[in-house]
């Protein structure tokens with residue numbers, strides 16, 4: 001069942017059917033391994049395969065941690081022998097080390113990135129989401145991991161989820177949050193009570209309207225998921241606004257590519273200044289792309305906080321204003337707005353890297369409790385539930 005690698009351009013080509021989901025083909029040639037999973041082909045150098053060895057010398061099973069010293073491996077490492085029995089691939093390397101790869105685990109743990117593009121986001125405007133944000137019962141959410149998983153998948157896909165049947169008191173939102181992960185603390189406090197009392201010097205703490213924005217744009221670790229619980233609704237007004245920032249960014253990319261380009265490349269400085277108390281600053285583009293230069297990663301958009309442009313050239317500053325005006329027009333276009341009148345028993349959860357939020361002006365003593373959850377924590381919980 002094996003051949004010597006030397007003198008063979010292609011030494012093995014095997015199709016493995018793993019579970020119901022994966023049909024995997026592996027090819028070993030002189031340069032590396034090529035893996036075809038769900039019709040996506042990816043080629044990896046042998047050093048990568050060697051680095052993924054999970055034998056007890058290369059992996060510490062007590063700590064569940066990798067135990068490989070890269071400096072001890074050769075850049076030109078190659079297999080001497082490859083053997084396949086069912087879904088186990090056994091490789092003997094040219095330095096004598098033996099590795100075994102169980103394709104099922106291998107695909108799950110190492111190759112999921114191949115299929116990541118399949119985890120599509122549903123980008124929306126008001127027409128495309130007219131059935132509303134998906135809703136889940138709190139009773140089930142708090143007990144049933146499947147319902148928890150579906151609610152987190154909803155945040156991933158649509159950018160938001162609503163949990164209903166929650167007790168309208170100041171502490172309930174903490175329970176909703178802790179089901180996923182710990183509260184992400186910030187200068188606003190762990191769980192903050194937002195009323196029109198001006199208890200914090202911020203427009204949110206008035207009864208004025210708030211234009212669509214993302215929160216904590218001036219922090220490196222911006223709020224990941226934001227949660228709203230309106231335990232006392234306003235007498236008049238106070239509805240919540242959601243806008244899909246990724247949908248708006250895609251519109252900008254399509255219709256004004258040069259403005260999109262500028263907002264993804266120009267590093268501006270976001271600033272939160274409360275004299276004598278805070279002076280947060282963070283440099284980033286308004287639209288942050290993944291390092292692949294294509295996928296949207298984070299929208300930092302908040303018309304209420306200063307953006308410092310002092311470090312930019314005259315030309316860049318001019319270009320920035322032109323591009324920001326275009327992006328703002330798209331964000332403020334009525335057809336991209338989703339308005340929700342949140343009830344006392346509903347908690348709204350949304351992805352602050354993607355969705356913008358705002359509110360209508362109001363009358364009465366509206367009381368909103370809000371907490372943040374870090375992006376790391378909610379994605380980790382989702383990964384665990386999807387494993």
Ligand SMILES: [Fe+2]
Nearest residue numbers: 204214215357
């Ligand atoms: Fe906000």
Ligand SMILES: [Zn+2]
Nearest residue numbers: 053054055058
């Ligand atoms: Zn090993």
